[in-house]
Amino acid sequence: MDDLIIAGEKFSSRLIMGTGGAPSLEVLDQALAASGTELTTVAMRRLDPGSRGSVLDVLRRRDIKVLPNTAGCFTAGEAVLTARLAREALGTNWVKLEVIADERTLLPDPIETFDAAERLVADGFVVLPYIGDDPALARRLEQAGCAAVMPLGAPIGSGLGIRNPHSIELIVEAASVPVILDAGIGTASDAALAMELGCDAVLLATAVTRAQRPDLMAAAMKGAVAAGRLARQAGRIPRRRYAEASSPTSP
Amino acid sequence: MIVTINGAAHEVADGTTVAQAVQTLTSATTGVAVAVNDEVVTRSAWETTALGDSDRVEVLTAVQGG
Numbered sequence: 035m036d037d038l039i040i041a042g043e044k045f046s047s048r049l050i051m052g053t054g055g056a057p058s059l060e061v062l063d064q065a066l067a068a069s070g071t072e073l074t075t076v077a078m079r080r081l082d083p084g085s086r087g088s089v090l091d092v093l094r095r096r097d098i099k100v101l102p103n104t105a106g107c108f109t110a111g112e113a114v115l116t117a118r119l120a121r122e123a124l125g126t127n128w129v130k131l132e133v134i135a136d137e138r139t140l141l142p143d144p145i146e147t148f149d150a151a152e153r154l155v156a157d158g159f160v161v162l163p164y165i166g167d168d169p170a171l172a173r174r175l176e177q178a179g180c181a182a183v184m185p186l187g188a189p190i191g192s193g194l195g196i197r198n199p200h201s202i203e204l205i206v207e208a209a210s211v212p213v214i215l216d217a218g219i220g221t222a223s224d225a226a227l228a229m230e231l232g233c234d235a236v237l238l239a240t241a242v243t244r245a246q247r248p249d250l251m252a253a254a255m256k257g258a259v260a261a262g263r264l265a266r267q268a269g270r271i272p273r274r275r276y277a278e279a280s281s282p283t284s285p
Numbered sequence: 286m287i288v289t290i291n292g293a294a295h296e297v298a299d300g301t302t303v304a305q306a307v308q309t310l311t312s313a314t315t316g317v318a319v320a321v322n323d324e325v326v327t328r329s330a331w332e333t334t335a336l337g338d339s340d341r342v343e344v345l346t347a348v349q350g351g
């Protein structure tokens with residue numbers, strides 16, 4: 035598979051894993067290994083002196099690049115502070131910008147997200163914003179200097195797949211930064227579809243970490259992303275209303 | 286004076302530094318970031334930044350998520 039390039043950095047895997055939802059660090063470690071991911075999200079939270087083991091140790095051992103997110107932020111101000119804390123703690127200027135509108139849907143707030151994106155780009159961050167499947171917002175964020183755009187397929191953790199493939203195609207058509215399908219993936223065919231629609235990568239967590247066999251599902255997602263990418267590059271046949279014989283029609 | 290560290294009130298001596306506040310939670314100095322009153326205090330300034338009365342100290346690290 036050809037390399038994924040984000041902000042000049044190359045990745046040979048087009049599957050980006052989140053670390054949320056795994057029942058233990060051991061299960062997470064096995065799933066990350068099976069997924070082949072080279073870029074993985076973490077969240078920033080208050081340090082708990084009682085917690086044992088760190089997700090950072092797992093990522094370090096696997097040599098996986100860490101992508102901090104701003105999950106849990108409701109305003110641009112909170113997101114900017116969280117990104118700056120992540121940069122300080124983790125030594126990376128990359129951030130998955132996530133500013134949610136409400137707890138029930140966890141849908142991204144477009145206005146706060148755009149505001150935060152502008153401030154973070156100005157502060158030297160490599161910004162990967164999580165957004166709705168909105169082609170106009172995706173274009174504006176690219177113009178604002180974001181390194182990628184990450185439209186959702188469906189709400190976070192819903193496993194509903196890609197609810198609006200047409201919008202994802204419109205985003206892909208117009209974008210000159212990578213488009214990463216983020217959120218909503220339920221199973222391997224969803225990940226393959228994202229790549230067939232022309233997305234450059236897929237970001238998922240719950241579909242793997244809360245599967246009955248996370249390591250198996252991680253391997254399935256790895257295969258699906260690779261297959262979808264190849265199918266996109268191969269160029270699918272047009273859909274037709276009636277049959278077209280593939281064998282000669284005359285004897 | 287009273288400062289708040291990760292949401293809990295602490296009675297600390299005048300002149301207590303950010304580094305000392307962090308040490309109440311962890312001996313780690315990497316993978317950790319600190320904000321005082323919503324402003325980041327860089328690692329290099331922990332030892333020299335003294336806290337004031339009613340300061341809010343947040344000590345964060347990376348956890349599973351996203």
